[in-house]
Amino acid sequence: MTKDKHELITGGMQxxxxxxxxxxxxxxxxxxxxxxxxxxxxxxxxxxxxxxxxSPARVNDISQRVKRQVVRADLVVRKLNRFSHSVDRQTxxxxxxxxxxxxxxxxxxxxxxxxxxxKVIPPLSHIRVDTNLFYLENMIWxxxxxxxxxxxxxxxxxxxxxxxxxxxxxxxxxxxxxxxLMDDLFGSKEDDVLLAYLNISIKKNxxxxxxxxxxxxxx
Amino acid sequence: MSEKVLLVDDxxxxxxxxxxxxxxxxxxxxxxxxxxxxxxxxKKKSFxxxxxxxxxxxxxxxEALKTIKNKNPELQIILLTGYATVEKxxxxxxxxxxxxxxxxxNLEALTEKIKKAKTEKMLIVEKQTEKKIKDILQRYGG
Numbered sequence: 001m002t003k004d005k006h007e008l009i010t011g012g013m014q015x016x017x018x019x020x021x022x023x024x025x026x027x028x029x030x031x032x033x034x035x036x037x038x039x040x041x042x043x044x045x046x047x048x049x050x051x052x053x054x055s056p057a058r059v060n061d062i063s064q065r066v067k068r069q070v071v072r073a074d075l076v077v078r079k080l081n082r083f084s085h086s087v088d089r090q091t092x093x094x095x096x097x098x099x100x101x102x103x104x105x106x107x108x109x110x111x112x113x114x115x116x117x118x119k120v121i122p123p124l125s126h127i128r129v130d131t132n133l134f135y136l137e138n139m140i141w142x143x144x145x146x147x148x149x150x151x152x153x154x155x156x157x158x159x160x161x162x163x164x165x166x167x168x169x170x171x172x173x174x175x176x177x178x179x180x181l182m183d184d185l186f187g188s189k190e191d192d193v194l195l196a197y198l199n200i201s202i203k204k205n206x207x208x209x210x211x212x213x214x215x216x217x218x219x
Numbered sequence: 220m221s222e223k224v225l226l227v228d229d230x231x232x233x234x235x236x237x238x239x240x241x242x243x244x245x246x247x248x249x250x251x252x253x254x255x256x257x258x259x260x261x262k263k264k265s266f267x268x269x270x271x272x273x274x275x276x277x278x279x280x281x282e283a284l285k286t287i288k289n290k291n292p293e294l295q296i297i298l299l300t301g302y303a304t305v306e307k308x309x310x311x312x313x314x315x316x317x318x319x320x321x322x323x324x325n326l327e328a329l330t331e332k333i334k335k336a337k338t339e340k341m342l343i344v345e346k347q348t349e350k351k352i353k354d355i356l357q358r359y360g361g
Contacts, residue, residue: 025274027228028301028322035323036236065232112276150239 007193015138022110023080029075031102037066074116079106086134094136096127096170100159103140116148116155127168129215131198139194140170143213146185147172150209158210167217169203173210185211222337223245223264227257227271228299241328246333254283261291268336270329273300273311281310288315293343294335299324 041062048054083106095122104111104118111118129136147157152172162169186195186202195201203209226245229236231252238248249264251257253275269287271303273280280298280340287294308319315337318332 011274025301029233032301032322032324033230034241034328035234039326040236040240043240047243065236108340111277113274115276207276 004193007190008197011190011194012135012138015141016108017139019083020080021105022050022107023076023083026074026109030069030076032047033069034066037062037069053108063120064142068134082207083137087201089133091130091132093128093130094133096161098166099133099136100140100170101182102135103144106137107141107144111144111148114148114155115156116151118144118159119150120145121158121160124163125165127161127165129168135194135198139200139213142186142194143170143172143211147174147211150177150185152176152178155182162212168215169212171210171212173205173208175209222268222333223249223266225249225251225257225260225266225269225271226252227269227275228249229253229272235310237326241330244326246257246330246337254286257283258277258286259297260343261287261294266294267340267354268297268317270299270333273298273307281306281314282318284311284314287344293347295340295341297329297332297336300327 041059044054044058064091079102082102104120144159145159148155151157154175156216158171158173160171160173162171185204191202199216201214201216202211203214222242222245226234226238226241226248227238227250228326229252234250234252238250242250249260249266254271257269257271271280271283280300284298285295287296292315295317296315297318297320298308298316299320299322311319317336320329320332
């Protein structure tokens with residue numbers, strides 16, 4: 001295995017681990033509520049042996065709470081399942097906006113933890129690229145994470161898409177950025193390997209406090 | 220005497236059920252949905268233990284733990300989380316977390332830990348009081 005390939009796979013595994021850890025954390029939170037709801041029912045049934053009878057409304061309330069948590073956990077499992085299938089094919093035609101929205105959905109808890117608001121401005125028409133979906137998701141997450149890290153004070157990140165259909169691009173812009181940070185964004189060996197594998201380049205725009213993922217022009 | 224507990228978690232439904240179950244076991248429970256809210260409650264009230272989720276939005280668990288411990292060294296903190304790594308657990312214990320439980324937790328185990336935490340706190344407060352008395356006696360020639 002070449003050093004670059006090793007770097008690519010290691011980075012990919014880290015990304016997979018980060019997303020799985022976040023999703024399982026959320027599942028555990030829902031399980032904790034379901035577990036405590038079951039415990040509460042046990043408590044109430046024990047109390048009902050000596051105290052006034054258990055109110056049907058109270059039981060219904062707990063049952064609804066459990067149902068809500070099951071729906072919530074199911075959504076997280078569905079996301080995780082879809083994400084796991086990202087590695088099914090070496091390359092596939094992929095819609096950029098849909099992929100961005102999926103990564104945002106998948107990593108919603110991680111973004112919320114950082115207190116950042118991310119807004120997506122949809123493209124005028126679908127932009128599709130033929131690429132490896134898993135590593136594209138990895139790159140999009142790296143860009144979102146970088147933008148969240150760079151955003152300061154007003155923690156807002158705007159994601160938009162280039163208008164030139166022949167040159168696909170995804171723009172990430174922040175209201176304000178931390179001093180000098182724009183110079184340091186990307187540039188690690190791991191970033192370079194991932195960008196080269198996906199045939200993407202990074203274009204920074206200091207004036208607009210942003211950067212973009214840029215695909216080569218299609219002929 | 221009942222144990223005074225501050226329960227901190229960003230999951231509102233978890234707070235509701237957990238506090239109801241803990242109160243049914245004779246504990247006096249106050250809830251907070253964020254570390255910031257917990258900090259302001261701590262300024263006004265004292266507790267035997269804090270049961271806190273380690274990973275909440277807008278908060279670094281380690282930083283929050285440091286801040287709470289700096290301001291209230293005698294406070295016993297039990298971490299409750301759905302995201303436990305050995306690394307984080309060790310780091311938290313080094314900073315001064317009393318104990319650690321993973322979600323979904325067994326309430327009986329948590330209750331035991333809270334009781335243990337209360338005893339620990341009483342011992343610390345007793346030692347602090349003893350030291351204060353000794354200082355006063357020394358200062359005034361006792």
